Amino acid sequence: MKRISVIVLSALFLTACVSKKKYVALETENGQIKSELTKTKVEKEELEGKFAAIEARVNDYNAKINSLTEDNNAKLVNVDGAVISENQKVALRESLKKVPPAYMATAKTLKDSMNLAMQFNLKSSLDNIEEDEDISINIEETVVMISISDKMLFDSGSYKISKKANEILQKIANVVNSEESLDIMVEGHTDNKTLKSTASVKDNWDLSVLRATSVVKKLQKDHGVAPEKLIAAGRSYYQPLVDNDTKENRSKNRRTRIVILPNIDKFFALMNSNE
The missing domain is CATH 3.30.1330.60 (OmpA-like domain)
Known part of the structure; x- marks a missing residue:
C-alpha cells in the first residue's frame, strides 16, 4: 500500500514539474513575442518617419521640376543663328507686329526679322542726326x-x-x-x-x-x-x-x-x- 502511495506521489510531482516547465517556456515565448512586437512597432515608426521624409523629398523634387519647367521658357535657344530666349522669341513675334510690313519684306528668317525690327527702331531715333x-x-x-x-x-x-x-x-x-x-x-x-x-x-x-x-x-x-x-x-x-x-x-x-x-x-x- 505504501508502495502504491509513493508511486502516486511521484507521478503527481513529475506532473507538477512538467507543468512548471511548460509555464516557464510559455512565459519565455510570450516575452519574446512581446519583444518582437515592440521591435516591430519601433521599426514601423521608423519606416513611417522614413516614408514621410521620402514623401517630403518627392514633393520638393516635384516643386523643383515645376519650377524648372517654368524657367525653361527663359533658357537661351539658337534661332536661325541668333541666340535668344524663349520669352524673347515670343516677345519678338509680338514686336514685329508693330513694324510696317513693307519694312520687313526682305526678312527670310527670324534673325532677319529681329535685325530689321531693331534697325527700324534705331533709324526712327536717328532722324535728328544728319x-x-x-x-x-x-x-x-x-x-x-x-x-x-x-x-x-x-x-x-x-x-x-x-x-x-x-x-x-x-x-x-x-x-x-x-x-x-x-x-x-x-x-x-x-x-x-x-x-x-x-x-x-x-x-x-x-x-x-x-x-x-x-x-x-x-x-x-x-x-x-x-x-x-x-x-x-x-x-x-x-x-x-x-x-x-x-x-x-x-x-x-x-x-x-x-x-x-x-x-x-x-x-x-x-x-x-x-x-
Whole structure:
C-alpha cells in the first residue's frame, strides 16, 4: 500500500514539474513575442518617419521640376543663328507686329526679322542726326556706328571738348536717352603721326583714350546719359579708315566713333511696352 502511495506521489510531482516547465517556456515565448512586437512597432515608426521624409523629398523634387519647367521658357535657344530666349522669341513675334510690313519684306528668317525690327527702331531715333563730311552713320544689323571727325569735337592735338561739339553730342544723347534699350561705346581714333609727349599725353594711345573718356564724361555730366550705359575705349591709330599716307587721309582717320549697342532684353521690354 505504501508502495502504491509513493508511486502516486511521484507521478503527481513529475506532473507538477512538467507543468512548471511548460509555464516557464510559455512565459519565455510570450516575452519574446512581446519583444518582437515592440521591435516591430519601433521599426514601423521608423519606416513611417522614413516614408514621410521620402514623401517630403518627392514633393520638393516635384516643386523643383515645376519650377524648372517654368524657367525653361527663359533658357537661351539658337534661332536661325541668333541666340535668344524663349520669352524673347515670343516677345519678338509680338514686336514685329508693330513694324510696317513693307519694312520687313526682305526678312527670310527670324534673325532677319529681329535685325530689321531693331534697325527700324534705331533709324526712327536717328532722324535728328544728319550726315555730312564730318559725320557718317552706318548700321550693321543691330549696331549703329556714328563716326565724327576730330575737328567737330576737339581742338587740334587736344582731348578737351570744343564748344561746337555740344550740338552733335546733345543729339546723340537724345537718341540714347530716348531708348531704354540702348547702350553706347565711345572709341577714340588717331592718325599715326608721332605726338610731342606731354605730362598727360605720352602717345597716340593716351590721346585716343583721353578723347574717348572726355566724350563719355561730357555725355554723362552735361547731357544726362546714365553712366552705366557708357563705355570708353581707345584705339590709337591701329584701326584706320584709310592709309595714313596723305594729310587728307590722316584727317579722316582722326575721329571719334560712337557705337550704339541695343540691349536685347531692354529692347524687347521697350517694344512690348509701346502700343
